Amino acid sequence: GRYSEAEPLYIQALALRRKLLGEEHPDVATSLNNLAGLYDSQGRYSEAEPLYIQALALRRKLLGEEHPSVATSLNNLAALYHSQGRYSEAEPLYIQALALWRKLLGEEHPDVASSLNNLAALYRSQGRYSEAEPLYIQALALRRKLLGEEHPSVATSLNNLAALYYSQGRYSDAEPVYIQALDILEQRLGVDHPNSVSCRENLAYLRDRLPQNPE
Structure with a gap:
C-alpha cells in the first residue's frame, strides 16, 4: 500500500x-x-x-x-x-x-475458478442472483478439488457464496457457510488476519439478522 x-x-x-x-x-x-x-x-x-x-x-x-x-x-x-x-x-x-x-x-485450473468467481461477483453486484449462484458453486467445487478443503481460496469462495445468500435474505443458508469460511481462515491465516476479521464481522452482522431463539 x-x-x-x-x-x-x-x-x-x-x-x-x-x-x-x-x-x-x-x-x-x-x-x-x-x-x-x-x-x-x-x-x-x-x-x-x-x-x-x-x-x-x-x-x-x-x-x-x-x-x-x-x-x-x-x-x-x-x-x-x-x-x-x-x-x-x-x-x-x-x-x-x-x-x-x-x-x-x-476446465480444471485455479485461474478458471477465479474467473468464475469474478463473473459471479459481477452478477451479484447487479442483483442477478440466480446467475451468480451456480458460478460461485462451480468456483468453490473447483477450488476444493484443486487446492484442498483447507485452502484460503476455498474460504474466499465460501465467504462469497454466504454473502450471496445473505443478499437474498437466505440467512439460515448463509450462516453455516460463513462458519466454514471463518474456520478455515482462522486456522490457516490466524485470527487477526484482515480476511479473518472481515469474515467474522460478516458472520456477526448476519447473526443480528437471524430470528432469535426464545430462551
Missing part, C-alpha cells in the same frame, strides 16, 4: 523497457499493466483505463488472441469496469477471459 513509493519505480521501469526494447514488446505490456494495476488500487480509474487498454492491445498484437496474458488483460479491464459500476462493459470481457482460460488451461 506504499503507492507513492511504487509509482515512480513503475514509471521508470516502463520508460526503461520502452527505450531498451522498443514500444512493441511483451515486457512493455507487462509494465503498462502493472502501472495500471497501481492506479486501479488507488481508485485512479481514469488513469488506469488507457494503460490497461494499451496493454491488452499490445498483448493481442504480439502474442495473438489466444494467450494467457491476453486473458489476464481482459480480466483486469473487466475488473476496472466492475469497480466503476460499468457492468455492461465488464460482462463481455469477463466472459471472454473465462472462455480463453478454459480453452488454454482446461
Whole structure:
C-alpha cells in the first residue's frame, strides 16, 4: 500500500523497457499493466483505463488472441469496469477471459475458478442472483478439488457464496457457510488476519439478522 513509493519505480521501469526494447514488446505490456494495476488500487480509474487498454492491445498484437496474458488483460479491464459500476462493459470481457482460460488451461485450473468467481461477483453486484449462484458453486467445487478443503481460496469462495445468500435474505443458508469460511481462515491465516476479521464481522452482522431463539 506504499503507492507513492511504487509509482515512480513503475514509471521508470516502463520508460526503461520502452527505450531498451522498443514500444512493441511483451515486457512493455507487462509494465503498462502493472502501472495500471497501481492506479486501479488507488481508485485512479481514469488513469488506469488507457494503460490497461494499451496493454491488452499490445498483448493481442504480439502474442495473438489466444494467450494467457491476453486473458489476464481482459480480466483486469473487466475488473476496472466492475469497480466503476460499468457492468455492461465488464460482462463481455469477463466472459471472454473465462472462455480463453478454459480453452488454454482446461476446465480444471485455479485461474478458471477465479474467473468464475469474478463473473459471479459481477452478477451479484447487479442483483442477478440466480446467475451468480451456480458460478460461485462451480468456483468453490473447483477450488476444493484443486487446492484442498483447507485452502484460503476455498474460504474466499465460501465467504462469497454466504454473502450471496445473505443478499437474498437466505440467512439460515448463509450462516453455516460463513462458519466454514471463518474456520478455515482462522486456522490457516490466524485470527487477526484482515480476511479473518472481515469474515467474522460478516458472520456477526448476519447473526443480528437471524430470528432469535426464545430462551
